[in-house]
Amino acid sequence: MSDVILTIDQGTTSSRTLIVSPAGEILFSAQEEFPQLYPNDGWVEHDPEAIWMTVKTTLMACHDWCVQEGYRPVAIGITNQRETTLVWDRATGDCLYNAIVWQDRRTAAVCRDLAKQMPVATLQAKTGLLHDPYFSATKMSWILDHVEGARDRAEKSELCFGTVDSFLIWRLTGGPGKSAVHATDATNASRTNLYNIRDNRWDEELLDLFNVPASGLPDVHDCVSDFGMCSVFPDSPFGDIPICGVAGDQQAAAIGQLCFTPGDIKSTYGTGCFVILNTGEDCLTSSNKLLSTIAYRINGTTAYALEGSIFIAGAGVQWLRDEMKLIDHAAQTQAICEGLDSNHGVYLVPAFTGLGAPYWEPDVRGGLFGLTRDTGRDHVVRATVESVVYQTHDLFDAMAKDGAHPKSLRVDGGMVANDWMVGHLADVLDLPVERPEILETTAMGAAYLAMIGAGLVDDLDGLTALWTRERLFEPNMDAKTRKSLLDGWADCVRRLLA
Numbered sequence: 001m002s003d004v005i006l007t008i009d010q011g012t013t014s015s016r017t018l019i020v021s022p023a024g025e026i027l028f029s030a031q032e033e034f035p036q037l038y039p040n041d042g043w044v045e046h047d048p049e050a051i052w053m054t055v056k057t058t059l060m061a062c063h064d065w066c067v068q069e070g071y072r073p074v075a076i077g078i079t080n081q082r083e084t085t086l087v088w089d090r091a092t093g094d095c096l097y098n099a100i101v102w103q104d105r106r107t108a109a110v111c112r113d114l115a116k117q118m119p120v121a122t123l124q125a126k127t128g129l130l131h132d133p134y135f136s137a138t139k140m141s142w143i144l145d146h147v148e149g150a151r152d153r154a155e156k157s158e159l160c161f162g163t164v165d166s167f168l169i170w171r172l173t174g175g176p177g178k179s180a181v182h183a184t185d186a187t188n189a190s191r192t193n194l195y196n197i198r199d200n201r202w203d204e205e206l207l208d209l210f211n212v213p214a215s216g217l218p219d220v221h222d223c224v225s226d227f228g229m230c231s232v233f234p235d236s237p238f239g240d241i242p243i244c245g246v247a248g249d250q251q252a253a254a255i256g257q258l259c260f261t262p263g264d265i266k267s268t269y270g271t272g273c274f275v276i277l278n279t280g281e282d283c284l285t286s287s288n289k290l291l292s293t294i295a296y297r298i299n300g301t302t303a304y305a306l307e308g309s310i311f312i313a314g315a316g317v318q319w320l321r322d323e324m325k326l327i328d329h330a331a332q333t334q335a336i337c338e339g340l341d342s343n344h345g346v347y348l349v350p351a352f353t354g355l356g357a358p359y360w361e362p363d364v365r366g367g368l369f370g371l372t373r374d375t376g377r378d379h380v381v382r383a384t385v386e387s388v389v390y391q392t393h394d395l396f397d398a399m400a401k402d403g404a405h406p407k408s409l410r411v412d413g414g415m416v417a418n419d420w421m422v423g424h425l426a427d428v429l430d431l432p433v434e435r436p437e438i439l440e441t442t443a444m445g446a447a448y449l450a451m452i453g454a455g456l457v458d459d460l461d462g463l464t465a466l467w468t469r470e471r472l473f474e475p476n477m478d479a480k481t482r483k484s485l486l487d488g489w490a491d492c493v494r495r496l497l498a
């Protein structure tokens, strides 16, 4: 019976579980979407039971496939949408409120107040992050303040708080008669605004500032570690299975893209877009509103990264399909973009949940610019796809001002199926862009961590043979056209922020 890894990818719009062989092949996968909840203007929530049931169902499907096909799952890896926050009852495991999602802006005013109490430079020095509702701390505090009795119960240590990884670890390890584990990994902790990424600990001053009691927080482990035994498979021939690799999804994608050397950079185009540049053991502080974050921590050694976070990438394509009804399928966008000889001066700035890096304007709303009498559907579709490219350029511009000049970029995520988008990205960044054979880099990153944990691979160096390039996109745009497109974009952003 061959050994395999089960890897859970709990994303913003769906949960997936994959079965990965030690040679890095995906043998089987199961995926389930779940509803997005928008209970108020700027609020985004998920039902915790929908997160749990989609994870459990896809995990069971993979477990049953292993039984049927004669494979033995020896380890579990977990990767997850980051920052999304849950609070649950330590005795029952029931959540007190829906998960507040990373895109949620309800705590924007709280963040503005907190910025008066702690200068952003102090916060940045400790956490690498900024005062913005994107991060977990104000979401945790909001739940404690708005669910009746929650704060009192938290003070009595009756509640657990955490990001999605810790919620899943709790539920997966707490099977019948088992004692649930409350743990997270360093990458997820580094997205909370409560974790000191230089000292590697929950920070007392930050816990006071954000008013979050330490007793409810998970233990923080290395990305390869003992996160407990998954005990939810009744009568499984395999018994309990160790969870031994965990990372937030963007860090996992960087691992899946094998960005292990300082200067390696990847960009993932899923719901949002997240650029991660490995900076090695140097925890650089951006002077241009990029984030510093933990890329991974293995054997007690921390690798850091600079990150640019864009909130709307593939979500813009979903908006074209679901709200504007301009397309039936995301895949149509490629032919539509290819069918136009230029953007005809039409730009979309998709600030649907405010603007992330490098602007950090939680309250700004989106805008469509440059419309004329003959602007049609195709121009709006192309402007939406182009907006993702120009936002990526803004991040690269900020990185260049911080002294980082990458030589090439590795891309992944659902949106890079669009060849035109990736070609335009290479043109606008004026950089070679590499697309890998396996686009499930996020799930693969967690699988690789679990492989190391299970002893199937010694260390990160043992993974190098597992990445292959599917296509290289070379830049092919003259400087004048590039400048004119970027000037047009910058003008629209300026008008929106004015």
Ligand SMILES: Nc1ncnc2c1ncn2[C@@H]1O[C@H](COP(=O)(O)OP(=O)(O)O)[C@@H](O)[C@H]1O
Pocket: 011, 012, 013, 014, 269, 270, 271, 272, 313, 314, 315, 316, 317, 318, 330, 331, 332, 333, 334, 413, 414, 415, 416, 417, 418
């Ligand atoms: N061919 C395509 N062209 C443009 N966008 C696409 C294409 N295929 C998928 N997408 C977009 O990619 C996103 C899904 O990517 P995925 O990596 O699965 O996201 P997530 O993990 O955030 O749920 C969707 O928002 C979808 O609109």
Ligand SMILES: O=P(O)(O)OC[C@H](O)CO
Pocket: 010, 011, 012, 013, 080, 081, 082, 083, 102, 248, 249, 250, 270, 271, 272
């Ligand atoms: O679910 P994704 O792939 O859009 O990723 C969400 C990010 O982790 C948010 O920081």
